[in-house]
Amino acid sequence: MSKKLYRETDFQRLSGDNGIDKSREQGWSPFKKDYARLLHAPSFRRLQGKTQLFPGSESDFFRNRLTHSLEVAQIAAGIATTVNAKFAVELQGEEINSDLVEFAAIAHDLGHPPFGHNGEKALDDLMKQHGGFEGNAQTLRILATVERKLVRNGALPRSDVGLNLTYRALASVLKYDKPIKPKRSLEDDLQKGYYECESELVQKIKNAVAPGYKGKKFKTIECSIMDLADDIAYSTYDLEDSLHANFVSPFSLLYALRTNQAVSSEVLRKCNKALKNSNYPQLADVEELISTIKDIFEGLLGAAAPDDQRDLHLWASNKMLNENSLVRTQFTAERVGKLIHSVELVINQNYPQLSSVRLTRDGLVKVEVLKHLNYELVIRSPRLALVEHRGRDLVSDIFGALLKSNGTLLPDDWRERYDEVAGNAGKAARLICDYVACMTDAYAAEFHDRLFGKGTSMFKPM
Template sequence: MYEFYSSDDIRRQNGDHGLDLGRETGRTAFRKDYARLLHAPSFRRLQGKTQLFPGSESDFFRNRLTHSLEVAQIAGGIAARLNHLAEARHFGEGIDLDLVEFASLAHDLGHPPFGHNGEAALDELMVPHGGFEGNAQTLRIVSTTEQKLVTDAAGEPSSAYGLNLTMRALASVLKYDRPIPLERRDGAALVKGYYDSESELVAAVKNAVAPGYVGEFKTIECSIMDLADDIAYSTYDLEDSLHAGFVTPYSLFDALENRSEIAVAVFDKTNKALADSGYEALDNPGQLTDCIEEVFRGLQPQNGVSTNTGVANKFRAGANAWLRDRQLASNSLARNQFTAQRVGSLIDSVEVKVNEAYPKLSKVMLSREALLRVEVLKHLNFQLVIRSSRLAVVEHRGKDVVRDLFLAFSDTGGRLLPDDWQTEYRAADGDSAKARVVCDFVAGMTDRYAAEMHDRLFGKGMSIFKPL
C-alpha cells in the first residue's frame, strides 16, 4: 500500500527528518514549511510587486502578495472539495491543506519587479548564464537564496539550504519539469523550467517523492496551485480591470465580435488549453461570445434589473447601459457578486484525474465548460488590458530600469551591491556565478525599490545616509 505522504516526503533539504515524522506538539512538517515561508522577507516583498496595475495608482488594486493570498484561499477550497469526493480514497488521510496553501503562497516569489517585462529583461541578460524565469527563481529562492541557519549533515551550522523545506514542499513549487538550457542563442524565447544550478536538487526531490517514476513530474498540490492561479487570474485580475474602467462586459463582447485579431488570438489560446486537457476544441471564434454571455448571466445592477434574458441580445440592442458603460467601475457590490459566484462555481467544477500508480502525481482540472470560461476571460483580459498602450508604457519603462540596474551592478564588479551581497559576489566562482548573484539581487527588488535605486544611480536621488 502506497503512502500518500511518506517519511521521504517530509525529509528536509539538509537530510533531517525531524521528530516523529515531522510532528512536534501537533505541528506537522508542512505546517512548519508554511510558517517558514510566511516569515520570509521574499514573501513580504511581494506586497511591493505589481500584479496587474501599479499599486501606487489605487489601494484597491491587487499586488503579488494579495494575489497569492487569494490563490491560497481558492486552492484550499479545491483541496477541501477533492477530499470529499469518491476519489479521495487514493489520497490517504486527505490532501494536506497546509501544503496546498504553502505552494500557493510561494508560487510568485520568483517574479522580478515590473512583472513580465522585468522577467524578459533579466532573461535576455542571463541568456549566456543559464537564463532567468520566474518559476525557476521561486525554487531557487526557497532552496538557496532565502536564509535560515540550519545544520548540515555533519552537524555544522550552514546557510546553504534556503528555508530547508521538506521534499514534498519543494516539489509543490516545481511547476515545469524541464531544465533551462545553460546556453541559448541571443533573442531565444524564454524557457519555463528550473535552472541547471538546481538540477541535482530537483533529481533528489523526484526520487524522494516518486521514486522510479518516468514521465512529466507534477504533484497534485502543484496542480491544485496552478489551477487556483488560473481561476484567480481570470476572476480577480478581471475585477481590477473592471474597477479601473479598462474593460466593461460590453467591451469584452465587442472585442470578440468586431476585432478579428483579438478574437483569433483568444480562440487559438483557448483551443490549446482545451487540447492540453483532452477536451474537444471550438469550431470557430464566433463561439467565444457565448462564453461572455454565460459569464455575466444573472449579474444584477443595484436597481435590481436582471440580465438573465441574454447578455448578447442586450449588447446588440444597445438597451442595457449598465453593462455597456463603465458603471461596474463604481459598483463594488455588483463586482463582489460577480467574483463570489464565479469563484464558487469554478471550484465546484474541479475534477481530478487520478494517477493510480502514483496518486501523488494526480492531476486536477476543470470541466470543459468551466475551463472554456476561464481561458476566454484570461486571454481577453491579456489582449485588452496587459497589451494596452497605457500599460505597455509603464512596463517598457520597467524593463529599462531592470536592465540598467543589472548592468550597473555587473559593470562595477559588484561594488554597488549591499555589503552582504558583495560577499556573495566575491565568493562566486566564474562570470556566470557572479551574474547569477546580481540577477538574484535585482529579481528580489520591489518595484518601488528598483525605481528608487535607479534614480539614485542615474537620476537626482543621491544620498549617503539611506541604506541599500
C-alpha cells in the same frame, strides 16, 4: 488507488533532517512548518511591492503580488477541500494536504522580478549566456538557495539550504519539468522550466517524491491545484481590478471578440491549447467564446435573458459592474465558488502524488476566455505596456552597473556571497541576477535613481 498520496521521504528536508517526529511533538505538521517559514521570509513580504496588474501607487484598491498570492491560496485550499469531499471514494481515505496546497500558492509568484513580464524578459536577455531567467525557475531557486535560514545539522550551523524545506514542498512549485538551456542566442524566446544549475536538486526532489518515475511530466497534485487556482484568480480577481479601473467592461470584452481579429484569434488559440492540455476533444470557436461572455455576465440579472433582450441585459451588467463595487465583489465571489465546485480529479493510479485537477469543459472555457481577454486588452494595453517598458530599461541598467562594479555596489551580506563566486563569471552573474530579481518595483526605481539620477541622496542605507 492502491498506492499512497504521501510517503515518508516527502518529509525529508534539504539539510538531510527528517523533521516529522520533531514536528509531531510540537503539534505542527512538516508542511505547516514549511508554510510558516515562507510566510515570515523577506521574499514573501517583498511581494507587496511588486505589481500584479495595476501599480499600487494608482490606488490602494488594486491587488499586488502578495494579496494575489493570498487569494490564490484561499482558492487552492477551497479546491483541496472540495476535491477531498467529492472524490473521497477515489482517494480511498486519504486527503490532499491543505497546508501544502496553501504553501504552493503563496510561493508561486516569489520569482517574479520587478516590472512584471518586461523585467523578466530583461533579466533573461542579460542571462542568456549564463542559464537564462524565468519566474518559476527563480521561485525554486529562492526557496532552496537565495533565502537564508541557519540550520543546525550536526556540530556546525549551515545556511546553504535556503529555507530548508521538505522535498514535497519544493516539488509543489515545479510547474515545468524541463531544464532551461544553459546558453541561448539573443533571438531565442524566454523558456519556462528550471535552471540547469538546479538539475541535481530537481533530481533529488523527484527521487524523494516519486522514486522510479520516468515520465516526461513531473507535476504533483498540489502544484496542479495551485496552477488551477492561479488561473481562476486571473480570470476573476484581475478582471475585478480591470472593471474597477474602467479598463474593460462586458461590452468591450464582447466587442473585442467580435471585431478585433488579432485579439479573437489569439484568445481562441490559447483557449484551445488549454482544452487540448486538459484532454477535451471538442475545441472551441469564436462564436462559443462570444456566447460564453454573454452567459457569464447575464447572470447578474438573475434569470437568463430572452434572445431579443440579451444586449439590454449586457448593457445593464456593464453599468453595474463598472459603477457598483458591491456588485463587482458579489459577481467575483459567486464565480469563484462555482468554479471551485466544477473541479474534477484525474488520478494517476501508478503515482497518485502526480495526479491532477481540471475544470469541467464549460468552466475551463469561462476561465480561459476571461483570462486571455484581460491579458490582451489590459496587460498589453499602451498605458500598462509603457510602465513595463520603462521598467525593462531600469532592470538592465541596474544589472549592468552591479556586474561592472564587481560586487562593490552590493549590500554587505550580498557582497560576501559575491566574493565567494567572483572567480566564476556565470555564478557571479547569477548572484547579481538574484539580487535584482528580489527588488520591489519602487526599490528598483529608487536604486536606479541613486545610480544614475540627480539630486537623490547617495548616503541612504541600502
